[in-house]
Amino acid sequence: MFPNVPLYPVSVMQRGGNVPVACRKVRTVHAIMTFNVLVCLLIGLLWNLGPDKPGRHVVQIPSGRFWRPQVLSTAFWNKEQQRLDFIHNPLFLSDGQLPGWLNDTRPRDPCEPDHRVLKQISDYNSLPGRFQDFLLHMRCRTYHMLINQPRVCDEKPFLLLAVKSLVPHFDRRQAIRETWGRRGVFANRTVVTVFLLGHAMSVDHFPDLLEMLVHEADLYKDLLQWDYRDTFFNLTLKEVLFLEWFSQNCPHAKFILKGDDDVFVNTYRIIEHLEGVSETKARDFFIGDVISNAGPHRDRKLKYFIPESVFVGQYPPYAGGGGYLYSGHLALRLYNVCRQVALYPIDDVYTGMCLMKLGLVPEKHDGFRTFDIDEKYRSNTCVYRRLMLVHSRTLREILRIWSWIVHPELVCQ
Structure with a gap:
């Protein structure tokens, strides 16, 4: 229908250049322009969803450490529970060693009286006798x-x-x-x-x-x-x-x-x-x-x-x-x-x-x-x-x- 119209730019045809190479160059330019347009659209979208814009979902970046070492409690029962939580946590059992903050001088036999309580519980001597008895033996669970x-x-x-x-x-x-x-x-x-x-x-x-x-x-x-x-x-x-x-x-x-x-x-x-x-x-x-x-x-x-x-x-x-x-x-x-x-x-x-x-x-x-x-x-x-x-x-x-x-x-x- 249009027999005299070239399919490629005249400059390229006149110079006898490689037509496929020229085509790839044009496509590359189009891709770069498209990418730039998408970047601009994304920046505009983020700008419109500013801190005072409704519906904005802000990614919160922690200001401190994600994982913090646990602080040993001063209360006796809480401290015992912290130790059990550590022992039964599979994430911490790789080396089988307790951290220094959980090491203590507890008796090897859990049914031996635990005399640590006398020093670790400040008001131990003023507690009821049956309460004292419980604390001395609270680690023992084996009875005939x-x-x-x-x-x-x-x-x-x-x-x-x-x-x-x-x-x-x-x-x-x-x-x-x-x-x-x-x-x-x-x-x-x-x-x-x-x-x-x-x-x-x-x-x-x-x-x-x-x-x-x-x-x-x-x-x-x-x-x-x-x-x-x-x-x-x-x-x-x-x-x-x-x-x-x-x-x-x-x-x-x-x-x-x-x-x-x-x-x-x-x-x-x-x-x-x-x-x-x-x-x-x-x-x-x-x-x-x-x-x-x-x-x-x-x-x-x-x-x-x-x-x-x-x-x-x-x-x-x-x-x-x-x-x-x-x-x-x-x-x-x-x-x-x-x-x-x-x-x-x-x-x-x-x-x-x-x-x-x-x-x-x-x-x-x-x-x-x-x-x-x-x-x-x-x-x-x-x-x-x-x-x-x-x-x-x-x-x-x-x-x-x-x-x-x-x-x-x-x-x-």
């Missing part, structure tokens, strides 16, 4: 088992009732056996009960009840006892030893109710609730009367007193130790992780610490009343039908409330 029931879970119970008790509390244990802790079948589900005991010592003003205890163990085959001093501050040790026993003797129990021997438990209501727990939810299942935003008490007159020389910080969410309900699967995980958490003298707080180590938070359930219910409801039969656990109740109250629960003619709306 005096009474065991290795076959108590042969039937693979749906619900294991683990009751914290003391050696002299024969009457409480018997009341539980006759009511909410009766082993056998509840609502077509197998239930097994065990009582957790330490050693009653004469210094704690307990009489020698060994023969009576041996007879009780032979008769009911539901006692578990370890050779450690059974005190309030050692309830955490009772928790750890129970988890170890569970992992070895009852790992197939589907659920566990852990509670004191002065609580009332509606076993039927608990089983009814557990029927609706799926296999997926059971993996992380833990419910109770949850306490949040709590911290240590500093009043020396209180039972739960913790000095600043021992612990600083806030408590994680935890379920009141009067009673809580969790899955057997989670119990096995708690047993594994509790070795990474230093023993703490308050058992329910310690369990909350172990849950936090697993990345879990206990779930609050209104059926658990570890701080009792309003006085006006305490004689209301139907209230106990709806609840799972109430703390605390006397022996007579437990027997009376249980008769309300099992009464076939009682109808509650």
